Amino acid sequence: MGVTGERLRSYIERIERLEEEKQALADDIKEVFAEAKGTGFDVKVMRKIIRMRKQDLNERKEEEALLETYMAAIGMI
Incomplete structure (x- = not known):
């Protein structure tokens, strides 16, 4: 295997x-969400908040x- 093969293997690894x-x-x-759910938090709402926090204001x-x-x-309103 030549230099190209070695480089390719390196990338793949x-x-x-x-x-x-x-x-x-x-x-x-997933484990953290399960823990939060176990203590009574709504995971669906938590995911939405996380998504919203990533957005620009x-x-x-x-x-x-x-x-x-x-x-x-x-x-609806």
Whole structure:
């Protein structure tokens, strides 16, 4: 196997290690959600809050306003 093959193997092995780490993190997150659920928190709402916290404030306000407009349009509020 030449230099190209060695480099390719190196990339593949690094990706495999990162995939393993990603799965371990996903398992840890799942465990934290299960723990929160066990103490009475609503996991669905927690996920929504986490998603919202990632958004820019203006983006979030725009989305909330649009949601309210749509809900009013179909008689939900």
